[in-house]
Amino acid sequence: MKRMLFFITLFLWVIFFAETEVAGAATKILIVPGHDNEYLGTDYRGMKEADMNLALGEKLLKLFSTDKNFETHITRNQSEYTNEFINYFVTELENIHKFIRDKRSAMIQNLNSGEIVEVSGVPHNTPPQTVIDRLYGINKWANENGVDITIHIHFNDVPRKNRNLPGDYSGIAVYIPERQFSNYKNSKAIADSIFNRFYELYAFSNLPKEDGGVVEDQALIATGSNNTVNNAAMLIEYGYIYEPIFQNKKTIDVAISDLALQTYLGIKDYFGWNNVFKSAYFPHNWKSNLKRGINNSLDVLSLQAALMREGVYPPDGFSRNDCPLSGNFGNCTERAVKGFQRKYNLEPIGLVGSKTRAKLNKLYGI
Ligand SMILES: [Zn+2]
Structure with missing residues (x-):
């Protein structure tokens, strides 16, 4: 009986706190x-x-x-x-x-x-x-x-x-x-x-x-x-x-x-949410090849963000301030693309061709 009472009390407390949570x-x-x-x-x-x-x-x-x-x-x-x-x-x-x-x-x-x-x-x-x-x-x-x-x-x-x-x-x-x-x-x-x-x-x-x-x-x-x-x-x-x-x-x-x-x-x-990563840069589908010299580009921006998630951007020896997300494909991005290609056993050529794009789309596309 005591046990029963305990559970009823517990149940009421749970209801009470659930209510205050909602009404908070x-x-x-x-x-x-x-x-x-x-x-x-x-x-x-x-x-x-x-x-x-x-x-x-x-x-x-x-x-x-x-x-x-x-x-x-x-x-x-x-x-x-x-x-x-x-x-x-x-x-x-x-x-x-x-x-x-x-x-x-x-x-x-x-x-x-x-x-x-x-x-x-x-x-x-x-x-x-x-x-x-x-x-x-x-x-x-x-x-x-x-x-x-x-x-x-x-x-x-x-x-x-x-x-x-x-x-x-x-x-x-x-x-x-x-x-x-x-x-x-x-x-x-x-x-x-x-x-x-x-x-x-x-x-x-x-x-x-x-x-x-x-x-x-x-x-x-x-x-x-x-x-x-x-x-x-x-x-x-x-x-x-x-x-x-x-x-x-x-x-x-x-x-x-x-x-x-x-x-x-x-x-x-x-406030105790789930810490799951989310970004406005993803999902992203890369539809064309990318290489050094392409600037002011959303494809490059999402590429840089993806490379950062992969741990290859900024490349070794560079800081995030040296190589920020920019949308400009320069030295930083070229090196990082090579890092990505090495990571996934693709030929490290430093430009994003069809194979690298396929990998990126698989990881970060819709
Ligand atoms: Zn100000």
Whole structure:
């Protein structure tokens, strides 16, 4: 009888928890495509960072919106900030200023008492006052609206003497609050989870101080400088704006889709999802032969991604920053194709002919 009672109790508990699981509140995500139509961020050969940020933000919004586990907000769309945020910036301006003052003086007290030690990080541009107000306003809004995760979307740049030439650095960097901040722990755990997804296919920033991939920072308003964000927050620099994958007209859209997808999957993993690899680059069917000199090509981009999955890209002696996914078939890809051909006992000729294509299609095609 006791045993019976035990099982009935157990059964009721299981039902209870199953119910709470289903009825559990959705995780609130706030997507902030960096910059806006007034302050455009950086640019390269006619491409504006603000537009790229928005394109990625909208893809991310789409992924989260079709997932009932999440309730998602975005700060702006094609033309402007969404009404929700325009109204908030206007009606709350006084309170935003007070919020900034209060948080700053609290931080000064913490620094003076030694509660928090100042740590200098990667230097950032100081934004105009309007932008400062908006960014702190977004933090205040997130606190008041019970946001769980804020994701700021950016593309990186370094000072370049010639604006038409690429800079020296490349790769992704995920900024999170510095470890003394109250929202560090969750931010770090989620950022690590996203990092693991990016690690499947991408290079991480080789800029000194950014080169850990996940970068702690005290100064970025986006991640909660002056302890202004209660929830997990991160600012993702999805690569440098001048990298070939974003410059190639045929590869930028799918690259941005994949970066959004990896971000989404990383967050899903954090909540205990399955960690199964997925990418916007696959499945892919290669229909024509490929060789050195073919550039700005989706076939080459998916080829590079496949070669990376096979462990032959980047080829030996090269880093991911030397040989990123680009859509351009050059030395890196030629060497990697030879590696692939050796792996599968094909003649290592370094160009993708019918036999190599058949193998690729078998492994990564539909
Ligand atoms: Zn930016």
